Amino acid sequence: MLNTLRKIIQAVSSAEDLQSALKLVVHQVRRAMRTDVCSIYLHFPQTDNFVLMATEGLNQSSIGQACLHSGKGLVGLVGIKAETINLKRAADHPNFHYVQETGEEAFSSFLGVPIIHHRKVLGILVVQQREERQFGTEEEAMLITLSAQLAGFIAHAEATGGGLRQDTLADEASLDVMYEGVSGSGGVAIGHVAVIAPPADLDKVPDRRCRNPEDDVEAFQAALEAVRRKIKVVSRTLARNLKNQEQELFEVYMRMLDDNALAGEVIQNIRQGQWAQGALRGVVQEHINAFEAMDDPYLRERASDIRDLGRRILAELQQTNTEVRSFEESTVLVAEEVTAAMLAEVPADKLKAIISTLGSNNSHAAILARSMGIPTVMGAVDFPYRRMEGQEVVIDGYVGRIYRNPSQDLRRQYEQAIAEEASFTKELEILRNVPAQTRDRHTIPLLVNTSLPLDVDRSIAQGAEGVGLYRTEVPFMIKEHFPSEDEQTDCYRTQLQGFSPRPVTMRTLDIGGDKNLSYFPINEDNPFLGWRGIRVTLDHPEIFLVQIRAMLKASEGLDNLRIMLPMITHINEIEESIRWIDQAFIELCEEGYKLVKPPVGVMIEVPAAVYQARHIAQRVDFVSVGSNDLTQYILAVDRDNPAVADLYHTMHPAVLTALKQVVDAAKEEQIPVSICGELAGDPAGALLLMGMGYDNLSMNAASLPKVKSVIRNFNLSQAQEMLQHALEQTGAGGVQKVIQDHLKAAGLTRLHSRYVDN
């Protein structure tokens, strides 16, 4: 059964379009199960009908015609109950309804399975038999497995404009085709797509027209030659240690590189206008599909050889491609996973928006984008980015939407939104030099989260009162090796000097999770529960000490440094870290530096730290809550996974309760408590946190003026009352409603809160 299923799924995923995929499924299922009929009905939400879209065994003329309303007939019953129905004598069932045009009268038994994607019934997969036949549980199980996989395929096809339902039918010429993702950073923009692919990753190479095909053919042939040479060297070196079969593999590789095989096809595609990397991807993918569909396990395994070969050629091609890429005036950077290095590749004045097909609203790429104030959509899984190079798109970062082929109307609407946004930002500029003070005269300092040298001027221009979180990993991420002590010292000095005399809180290296260094990869099945933050640096004191020394040296004469430790889970991690900090401090003093000992604080990011907040507070000078991680750990929702983005609620009452407990613990121990997670930069979130008693809030610079504006239009007593009501709620929806009501009552309507619609 496994083999049959695998073959069907394989055939479906290499089908040209949804119609051919459905045809393939009905054909293969009918054959595999030896049934008289196999059909697929799709659900049309507008009419709430299930329409026959593919069949073998029923009248072909009824495709697109035969339909059953939800709840009507057996098909409609499967749809409304979202449950499998398996009948030996269908006609005896009270719901049986004879659909004349299909000619199904002749069939006795019926097995119908719903095709469900994200709780929605997209369609029904049905098999029928002329004679009475009780389908077995194995057969049921096979159809359920198949339809679960088919659901993802149908949903993807519809989302990317290849669906069959008229309401979503979209071709290349359709206007305003919409793709949904998750809001990464607010704001709207219009621009042209520039896809950036990570090195040597064949699957991520986009389609692109080549300017001069013969140049690309030449580059491809040079890459082939280089791979051939390397394979020969490797096979010669290994010859003595290899079994015959393994040696043969090298010969197979060499044959594949022959002009008459894979290479010939690539060259042909280049000559038709595709650039070398795109042509290589296409041909390699076709070969992989063909091998993966084979019955023989040995031959099936050869798919991975082809993939490997493809990767090697691609790496060579990328090395020889030294052309400096030019970008449009309004560029929308698109990648599967946007990295800091990619952001650095596009000139800042041209970068208007970002689309990441993976990741979610609290992935670090989104946080970086927010700090740069660039509209961003994350987790746009259905966005067909490989075919989008150079196309114009509209980005709505507030709601996480992308529109392809914008119509005049849509473009006008968004141009107006861009203009309004700019004027609102201008209006808020007058707040730059006034304090964040409530109407009832409570003042709360607003600090910024930074990561790049660029952030200094931008933050001061927004009236930042210091840095609550400097993410030191970002300068590490854009390098090709660990930065030296001197490089780090220069980098930290820029921050400390730029903000002096305001305080700068530097977090020690927080890698792992979704933050990887290309030169120090951490590959784990569960990276957010793995080796990250302080766990890595305590295991590598040589890296930790260099960083601490650089921070301390950079602070000489400025004395505005504060050091903060990420991901603290065990009390002994604090003690160990402080020992290293003391060691570095003593060494530098002995070397003659005139230093003032910086305050040392801890981030509260894991539930254990919430429960032990008082013990932590007794050992440090301050605490700061990392609500992004704390939310993911309290709610057990990966902050980086768009599939569960709907479950990630920083305003969940459980999270709010934890945030309040931390404040109370810090107050008991009389140390300052701040928050530097994204919640602090949300206008509604900031009010709640102020109500809890946080001493200061740290956020990305772009959010600061809006947060200041709401604080100045609210009372502390109102914020405390709003918090009280919020904590009485049982879910995030209730909290949002409470906030909405309070803000409305205070006349605050232009909020742009990520958490509250208004």
Ligand code: PEP
């Ligand atoms: C947090 O977890 O809330 C935080 C501020 O740290 P980061 O987002 O960098 O993990």
Ligand code: MG
């Ligand atoms: Mg964190």
